[in-house]
Amino acid sequence: MKKIINSKENIVSEMMDGYLSAYKRYFERVPGQQSAFFFKGRRKNKVSIVIGGGSGHEPLFIGFAGKGLADAVVSGNIFAAPNPQSIFETAKAVDEGQGVLFLYGCYAGDNMNFDMAEELCEMEDIRTGHVRVWDDCASAPKERIESRRGIAGDIYVIKVAGAAADAGLSFEEVLRITEKARDNINTIGLATSPGSIPGLNKPTFELGEDEIEFGMGLHGEPGIERTKMQPAEKLVKRMYQELSKEMELTKGQEVAILVNGLGSTTLLELNIVYHDLDKLMKADGLIVHDAEIKNYCTCQEMGGFSITILKLDEELKRYYNAPCHSPYYAREAIEA
Amino acid sequence: MTHLNIQQTLNMIIAVCDRVIESEPLLTEVDRQIGDGDHGIGMSEGMKKAKTALLEKASFETVNEVFKLTGMTMLNSMGGASGVIFGSLFLGGVKNLEPSSTLDASGFRLLLRGALDAVKKRGKAEVGDKTMVDALEPAVLAMEASDTDNLVALLEVASEAAQEGVENSKKYVAKFGKAQYLGERAVGHQDAGATSVSIIFKAMHDYLLSVA
Numbered sequence A: 001m002k003k004i005i006n007s008k009e010n011i012v013s014e015m016m017d018g019y020l021s022a023y024k025r026y027f028e029r030v031p032g033q034q035s036a037f038f039f040k041g042r043r044k045n046k047v048s049i050v051i052g053g054g055s056g057h058e059p060l061f062i063g064f065a066g067k068g069l070a071d072a073v074v075s076g077n078i079f080a081a082p083n084p085q086s087i088f089e090t091a092k093a094v095d096e097g098q099g100v101l102f103l104y105g106c107y108a109g110d111n112m113n114f115d116m117a118e119e120l121c122e123m124e125d126i127r128t129g130h131v132r133v134w135d136d137c138a139s140a141p142k143e144r145i146e147s148r149r150g151i152a153g154d155i156y157v158i159k160v161a162g163a164a165a166d167a168g169l170s171f172e173e174v175l176r177i178t179e180k181a182r183d184n185i186n187t188i189g190l191a192t193s194p195g196s197i198p199g200l201n202k203p204t205f206e207l208g209e210d211e212i213e214f215g216m217g218l219h220g221e222p223g224i225e226r227t228k229m230q231p232a233e234k235l236v237k238r239m240y241q242e243l244s245k246e247m248e249l250t251k252g253q254e255v256a257i258l259v260n261g262l263g264s265t266t267l268l269e270l271n272i273v274y275h276d277l278d279k280l281m282k283a284d285g286l287i288v289h290d291a292e293i294k295n296y297c298t299c300q301e302m303g304g305f306s307i308t309i310l311k312l313d314e315e316l317k318r319y320y321n322a323p324c325h326s327p328y329y330a331r332e333a334i335e336a
Numbered sequence B: 001m002t003h004l005n006i007q008q009t010l011n012m013i014i015a016v017c018d019r020v021i022e023s024e025p026l027l028t029e030v031d032r033q034i035g036d037g038d039h040g041i042g043m044s045e046g047m048k049k050a051k052t053a054l055l056e057k058a059s060f061e062t063v064n065e066v067f068k069l070t071g072m073t074m075l076n077s078m079g080g081a082s083g084v085i086f087g088s089l090f091l092g093g094v095k096n097l098e099p100s101s102t103l104d105a106s107g108f109r110l111l112l113r114g115a116l117d118a119v120k121k122r123g124k125a126e127v128g129d130k131t132m133v134d135a136l137e138p139a140v141l142a143m144e145a146s147d148t149d150n151l152v153a154l155l156e157v158a159s160e161a162a163q164e165g166v167e168n169s170k171k172y173v174a175k176f177g178k179a180q181y182l183g184e185r186a187v188g189h190q191d192a193g194a195t196s197v198s199i200i201f202k203a204m205h206d207y208l209l210s211v212a
Helices: A008-022 A084-094 A108-123 A142-147 A153-166 A171-183 A232-247 A267-284 A314-321 B006-022 B024-034 B039-057 B063-078 B080-091 B105-123 B133-145 B151-169 B178-186 B192-211
Strands: A027-029 A036-039 A048-055 A072-078 A100-105 A128-133 A185-193 A211-214 A225-228 A254-261 A287-294 A303-311 A324-326 A329-331 B003-005 B102-104
Touching (some): A048 A084, A108 A128, A108 B080, A128 A153, A153 A185, A153 A303, A153 A314, A254 A267, A267 A287, A303 A314, B006 B063, B024 B178, B039 B063, B039 B080, B080 B192, B105 B133, B105 B151, B133 B192
Parallel strands (some): A048 A100, A100 A128, A254 A287
Antiparallel strands (some): A027 A036, A036 A072
């Protein structure tokens, strides 16, 4: 595996140096923290949004701080949650006395480190809360929703939370709306080929040349079914059916769609995915409010894609429609 | 041998660091079977940082400080589930132990009982959940069941119990971490965290043998 790196010890710190040097007009490093930064142009006197997780999934998380998005990002090592001290320092750097809301994917490591960070915040009288994103409906049954993983659904949760915080809502309201967004999002993925752990010359899993796996996790966690490769139309249909059943989608439901590439799948392919998805949604009478097709949440050169559906109501739409900007994720306001 | 002085305690922990660092490829391979393969690099990086911090400080007033610095460095350099859990392994028992310039058998028992309680509280895992508790709990229980004051003998039973725990972990379905999504498919594979615990106990036992 050819990776454009220097030494494996410095992968994350050099990545952060590169990003923060290039985009210095937007971001500043949290004092004393190599892998945490805040958005310089963030609005003041509002609830602060801090996001984070393991590195290696870019543009998540580093690409989702900015106008109308998160106020700060704290990154861990490759695929590993950030440590409690770095999360705490990041929260302290952006706290405006209105409370800090942590958003992260539901993984054991993230849950434990963010919980410890919240304990550290509590000792300094910083009000905190958290929303764990568990959108991957292939990762555990609905009855064990807290065992589900967070994947590309993170993006829409961050988007809505950022807009709700920017609107100057109270901590309780930002938390409630963010949880509502989280509770109306599901994602299912499909893997065509493995990613790698930078610095280790090994794939994250093995998959036959002619095989795909439905529901496979971003780190190669096994999914729900492994089959032979099929035409896009068939793959998309299977995934859409899972989501439709899970989310009880009915005619007239307004939705926002995210077709996310996992790393090495091309935009050409992702747009074909959307072509097939759109037909299925039209046939079911869904109203697509908005859709996006790009790489948002990846695992290095992993092949495959995920489909995320956000069910919208008038309240969520208001925050979904708000404009946002970061170097990796920018959107004009959507007129209501 | 009935007790370690501060320098010996420091040397023992550095030997533990070295052993875990050497074991990176093994831990990566074990974790890659049922996890995401990051355990080896995480443990090795954490132990490298801990070793550096220990060597830089060099002079300690109590054995407690040796464990505290090791745990804090791991907690705040590794991240991930391993950072919290393995940080707690070194940190969790420090408060149980009266600040002391020596570490004897009862000190080992107190330290590791505190570690086990902290790890279980933080991770909410029990034996049988396919986590590092599968190795840690039997090791601690074996130490508590033994009334020896000979450190070599004490760590020998602990190390054997930990290794047995690693073997037992193969039988379990995972309830935590990324392996939980595998269900029955995780059976037959040993837990990476338990493997690390066993390596740590073995390294402590080997160090004691070398100085006894």
